[in-house]
Amino acid sequence: MIRLDITGRSPIYEQLCREICGEIARGLLVENDRLPAARVLAKDLGINPNTVAKAYGMLERDGIIYSVSGIGCFVSKEKAGAYRWLTEDFRRKTREAFGAGVPKEALLQILEEECGGENSPQTQGVKDDD
C-alpha cells in the first residue's frame, strides 16, 4: 500500500518513488508487473497526475521501471535502483554519524545487530519483533 505524507518535508514525487521502490524490495511488485495508470494512482492518492508522471519518469531514468508507449509502465528485472532509493536516508545518516565522530566499528556493529548477519526478513518470511 502506498502512503504519502502530503504535508511532509520531502517532495510528493520523491515519496512516491520510495513507496514504489519499497513495494519492489518487498517483492509485492515483481518483474513485468504493470504499475497503475497515472490517472488511477492520482485519484487514489488525491494528487496531481503530473506528479505521478514525474515519479514514473524518475523511476524509469533509474532503470527501476520501463515504459511501453501507449500501454503503461512495468517493473524492471534489476532491483539495484530500488535499493538505492530506499537506502538514501541510511547513507546520509551514516555519513552524518561518521562525520560527527562515531567510529566505523560502531557503525558496523549497528549493521551487524540490525541485520543479524542473515538475509533480509523479506526473503525468509515474517520477522519476529522483540
Place this chain on the structure above:
Amino acid sequence: MIEIKNVTMDFIGKAVGEPRKILRALEDISIRIPDGCVYGFLGSNGAGKSTLMRLMCGVYRTQSGSITIDGSEVWDNPEAKANIFFVNDETVQYSDFTLEALAKYFASYYDNFSFETFHRLIGTLGLPNDRKMGTFSKGMKRQSVVAAALSCGTKYIVMDEAFDGLDPAMRKMLKDIIVDEMIDRNATLIVSSHNVAEINELCDRAMLLHQGKLVFDDEIDNIRSGVSKVQVARRSGPVTKEEFEGLGLSVLQYSVMGSVVQTVVKGVGEEITQKLEGLSADFVEMVPLTLEEVFIYELEARGYGYESLAEN
C-alpha cells in the same frame, strides 16, 4: 498559455469622512501559466488573488500591462473568453436560477456547453433540478457552479477559493474530476486557496502574492527546495546574522540559543552547505521546509504574521 505581463491595478477607495485615495491592488505582476498544469494562487488575505483572477477572465480591464490567453488579449474579446471559465467565490447572482436555468445561461455564452455532462454531474452530486439556487446551501451553490464550469468544456478553468464550503467527500470528488479533465482534455486549472496543504498536493506550480506584489512563482518542488531551515552550532560563539549575509545568503528568519543558531535561508541545499563551510562550525544540520513553512517565513520576512501583529 496564459501570460500576465507587468500588470498593475489600482482601485479608488473612499472611507467615510475621508478623501479619496488610490488603493494599489496589484503591482507589476508577471507570470506565465503553462498548459496542462494545475496552478495555485497563494496569498495572505487581501493580497490581490481574486483581483488577478478577475483580470485574467476579463471581468476587470487591465490598467497597465497585458493579459493574454494563447496570445490574445482577454479584455472585451469573446473569442479569448470562450476558452476560460471563472468560478467566482460569489454565487448570489444565480439565486433566482434553477439548475436548468443556470445551464441554459452558460450554454448561451459557451458554444461547447454540454448538457449531458451537466446532467451527469448534478446527478452524481445529487443536486435538485427544480429548486432555485437561492435555497441551496453554500456548498451546494459551489458544486452547481463547478458542475457548470466543467460542462463548458473550456481549456482554462479558474476557481476562486476552489474548495471553500465543500465537505471532504466533495473535495475528493472535485479532485477526481480535475484529474480526469487534465488527462482527457489537457485542461489547465488555476485555483486559489488558503489551504496550503491542498495547493501542495494538487498543484504543479504556484505563486505567492502579498500586498499586491509577487513574492515567488515556480514549480512547487522548486519553491520548497529553494528555502531551507538550517541549524548551526559553533562553540566559539553563535554565527551572527551578518556572517550568514556575508556569505551571500538571504536570511528570512534568525534566532539564537546558546551557541546554536536556527535560521531560515534562501537557496538550494548543496549551495548552502558549500557556503557554510567557511564558518568553521561544529555542527550543521539542514531540513527542507514544507510549503506551509515557506508561506509563513516569506510573509514574516515581509512583516506579516503573528509577531508583527503582537507588536502593534
